[in-house]
Amino acid sequence: MEKLWEWQQLRQQYWRKQESLKKNPAVIALRKEKQEIAEAELVLKEQEEKLGKLQGRARKVGDQHRETADKAKRLEAKLYAGETNNPKDLLSIQHQVETFQEEAARLAEEKARLIAEITRLQQEMAVYRRHLKERRESYREKLAIYNREKEQAELQLAILMGQIMELTEEIPLEILAHYQELEQRFPQSALARLEGKMCSACRVEISALAIRELKKGQGLVHCENCGRILFR
Numbered sequence: 001m002e003k004l005w006e007w008q009q010l011r012q013q014y015w016r017k018q019e020s021l022k023k024n025p026a027v028i029a030l031r032k033e034k035q036e037i038a039e040a041e042l043v044l045k046e047q048e049e050k051l052g053k054l055q056g057r058a059r060k061v062g063d064q065h066r067e068t069a070d071k072a073k074r075l076e077a078k079l080y081a082g083e084t085n086n087p088k089d090l091l092s093i094q095h096q097v098e099t100f101q102e103e104a105a106r107l108a109e110e111k112a113r114l115i116a117e118i119t120r121l122q123q124e125m126a127v128y129r130r131h132l133k134e135r136r137e138s139y140r141e142k143l144a145i146y147n148r149e150k151e152q153a154e155l156q157l158a159i160l161m162g163q164i165m166e167l168t169e170e171i172p173l174e175i176l177a178h179y180q181e182l183e184q185r186f187p188q189s190a191l192a193r194l195e196g197k198m199c200s201a202c203r204v205e206i207s208a209l210a211i212r213e214l215k216k217g218q219g220l221v222h223c224e225n226c227g228r229i230l231f232r
């Protein structure tokens with residue numbers, strides 16, 4: 001019975017360790033962190049796409065600006081080349097030059113605005129990347145710690161299981177079978193101790209007759225209240 005008690009305690013230990021391993025809050029924290037990193041990566045990807053679009057737009061506006069400015073210059077050259085003296089034509093060209101110059105100025109402004117926006121976004125992204133890198137590193141560190149702890153816990157579980165198996169072989173089969181039958185009602189606690197005159201599990205007093213039987217040490221005695229196997 002001592003062996004059965006020890007066996008029961010080892011199994012309780014095993015079960016508790018296994019449960020705490022399953023319910024380790026580190027698992028939930030790690031999962032949450034991984035999710036957050038994935039979300040941050042998505043944000044960064046969106047920022048990269050936005051940056052690409054802005055850069056494309058800035059290039060396009062830059063080209064337009066150059067073309068428009070060139071047109072203005074060419075027309076202006078024409079104006080002073082003396083090709084025409086017709087005042088009406090000259091006025092018309094002058095007008096076109098001004099229109100192109102205005103357009104070029106507007107495009108230059110837009111380009112400057114886009115470049116400022118690109119610079120701001122790039123700075124923002126640099127900060128974001130740095131944070132993301134730190135988070136990834138922190139996650140990896142925590143994961144490594146968790147894995148080490150898990151490995152250790154699994155090793156302890158394996159050792160415990162070995163001890164349980166060893167003890168199992170020392171317990172008579174019929175007692176083990178009876179215990180396992182009772183265990184359906186009392187998981188990991190089908191064996192109770194006599195504490196004074198009480199059952200250690202249900203705390204109800206055991207009859208003098210049962211105690212006498214128990215002291216004789218022959219056959220199995222059960223708690224008359226809960227039905228667990230008793231030992232002293």
Ligand SMILES: [Zn+2]
Binds near residue numbers: 204224
């Ligand atoms: Zn009892």
